[in-house]
Amino acid sequence: EVQLVESGGGLIQPGGSLRLSCAASGFTVSSKFMSWVRQAPGKGLEWVSITSIAGTTYYADSVKGRFTINRDNSKNTLYLQMNSLRAEDTAVYYCARDVYESGGWDFDYWGQGTLVTVFS
Amino acid sequence: QSALTQPDSVSGSPGQSITISCTGTSSDVGGYNYVSWYQQYSGKAPKLMIYDVSNRPSGVSNRFSGSKSGNTASLTISGLQAEDEADYYCSSYRSNSALVFGGGTSLTVL
Numbered sequence: 001e002v003q004l005v006e007s008g009g010g011l012i013q014p015g016g017s018l019r020l021s022c023a024a025s026g027f028t029v030s031s032k033f034m035s036w037v038r039q040a041p042g043k044g045l046e047w048v049s050i051t052s053i054a055g056t057t058y059y060a061d062s063v064k065g066r067f068t069i070n071r072d073n074s075k076n077t078l079y080l081q082m083n084s085l086r087a088e089d090t091a092v093y094y095c096a097r098d099v100y101e102s103g104g105w106d107f108d109y110w111g112q113g114t115l116v117t118v119f120s
Numbered sequence: 121q122s123a124l125t126q127p128d129s130v131s132g133s134p135g136q137s138i139t140i141s142c143t144g145t146s147s148d149v150g151g152y153n154y155v156s157w158y159q160q161y162s163g164k165a166p167k168l169m170i171y172d173v174s175n176r177p178s179g180v181s182n183r184f185s186g187s188k189s190g191n192t193a194s195l196t197i198s199g200l201q202a203e204d205e206a207d208y209y210c211s212s213y214r215s216n217s218a219l220v221f222g223g224g225t226s227l228t229v230l
Binding site: 047058060094107113 | 123154156158160165166168171177209217218219220222223
C-alpha cells in the first residue's frame, strides 16, 4: 500500500529555516516524480516544487531561491528545505507522488500534510 | 504565476449533473493535455479524480468525467450525490516547467 507521511512542520519566526520530510512506503521515491504542494489556511492549493527521477528540480516563483527539494533514496524520503521563511509561507504542506515515472504533473497519492506557521 | 479561473461555487440537486469550468491560456490548459482535477474535503488531503484531461484513476466513480476545449477544461459530475459535496480544484502544467492550480470551486448538493 502506498503511503506518504509528512513531518517537520511547526512554528517558526520570519527569516527562519525549517526542513520538511515525507517518508514514503509502498514504492520508491526514486522511481517517480515527487512534488510539494501547499495550502494556506482557508485558501486554495498552490504548487511549490517538483523533482524528477533524474533529480532535475523546478520551483514556483514564490519560493525560488529560498526552498530546496531533494530526496534520500536510502531512506525513501522526500525533503523540502525552507529558508528565509515569510509570513506568506504559512500553510499546510503536502507531499505528492506523480502518476507517471516520466512526470505527468498530476498526483495520485498525497500525504496528510504538515502545518508550517511563520509568525513574529 | 496567476491561477487558473474556476467559479467560486456551483450547486445542484441529487441526481442532476453539474459542470465545473477551468479556464487558462495557451501556455497551460490549451497547450498541454496535463490537466487534472482534485476533490478535497475540509481538513483532508486532495484526491485525484481526473488526470490527463479525461482519464479516471482506478476506484474513481464513472460519474466523474473530464474534457477540454481550447483553453478551458471541464469537470462533469453526473448523478450528483450528497457525498460529492466538496471543493474541486483543477491543475495544469504550464510552459515554463511549472504547475498552476485553479482557485477552487465549492460544490453544494442541495
